[in-house]
Amino acid sequence: MKKPQRIQRYSAPERINHWLVAICFVLAAVSGLGFFFPSFNWLMQIMGTPQLARILHPFIGVVMFVAFLLMFFRYWRHNLLERNDILWAKNIHKIAQNEEVGDTGRYNFGQKCVFWAAILSLVLLLLSGVAIWRPWFAGYFSIPLIRLALVVHSVSAVVLIVVIMVHVYAALWVKGTITAMVEGWVSVSWAKRHHPRWYRSLREQQNPPRQHEKGP
Numbered sequence: 001m002k003k004p005q006r007i008q009r010y011s012a013p014e015r016i017n018h019w020l021v022a023i024c025f026v027l028a029a030v031s032g033l034g035f036f037f038p039s040f041n042w043l044m045q046i047m048g049t050p051q052l053a054r055i056l057h058p059f060i061g062v063v064m065f066v067a068f069l070l071m072f073f074r075y076w077r078h079n080l081l082e083r084n085d086i087l088w089a090k091n092i093h094k095i096a097q098n099e100e101v102g103d104t105g106r107y108n109f110g111q112k113c114v115f116w117a118a119i120l121s122l123v124l125l126l127l128s129g130v131a132i133w134r135p136w137f138a139g140y141f142s143i144p145l146i147r148l149a150l151v152v153h154s155v156s157a158v159v160l161i162v163v164i165m166v167h168v169y170a171a172l173w174v175k176g177t178i179t180a181m182v183e184g185w186v187s188v189s190w191a192k193r194h195h196p197r198w199y200r201s202l203r204e205q206q207n208p209p210r211q212h213e214k215g216p
């Protein structure tokens with residue numbers, strides 16, 4: 001079978017960065033669910049023992065935050081909202097039927113929502129997490145503030161877990177996407193179909209139009 005023509009979407013450091021975030025997310029989410037629901041207490045074993053989970057969970061959270069911050073600075077420009085996104089959002093029923101709508105750039109509206117929801121919930125998780133982090137920081141905060149921080153921490157964790165479930169579902173559901181984050185490449189047909197404006201901009205970078213070919 002003929003191999004598809006490939007385009008690089010992520011470099012090795014970008015992929016390592018992403019999978020570090022993903023591993024930290026799984027560890028923090030699973031141990032966090034273990035702390036929160038008595039029926040899930042057994043999930044704390046993910047770190048060996050519940051005691052270890054209790055100690056390591058906040059450190060893993062900080063590593064995830066810092067690693068995501070690197071992704072944030074790398075991709076925020078590509079995730080800014082634009083006119084095309086309204087069209088995409090209005091036609092979400094077509095997207096759900098595997099049709100494409102609009103002239104999508106590097107990321108579509110759904111991916112942009114995941115991006116901004118992730119940074120917002122991670123900032124809230126970090127701030128509230130510091131306030132409830134015993135024995136290091138919690139002593140500096142009042143009991144009502146710690147109670148508020150516990151609510152903020154739990155709600156933002158649930159939001160992030162739901163958002164990442166959607167993200168993983170989309171990554172597996174859109175055929176040809178997962179290779180982007182595993183091996184770094186996507187096929188030309190994937191790029192043309194799902195991110196046509198991104199594809200054209202890559203082509204233009206490789207073959208810039210000569211002066212006399214440019215428009216007025």
Ligand code: HEM
Pocket residue numbers: 009018021022025068071075079107111112114115118164167168171177178179180181
């Ligand atoms: C746990 C399993 C995960 C899988 C299978 C997965 C899969 C993927 C794939 C395939 C892409 C490339 C999409 C594309 O370029 O079109 C991607 C991009 C991305 N992922 Fe994940 N991911 C996972 C976890 C996470 C987590 C936990 C976060 C953040 C908390 C995250 C944040 C991102 C971001 C920010 C991008 C770049 C897209 C953008 O900036 O809008 N991922 N992921």
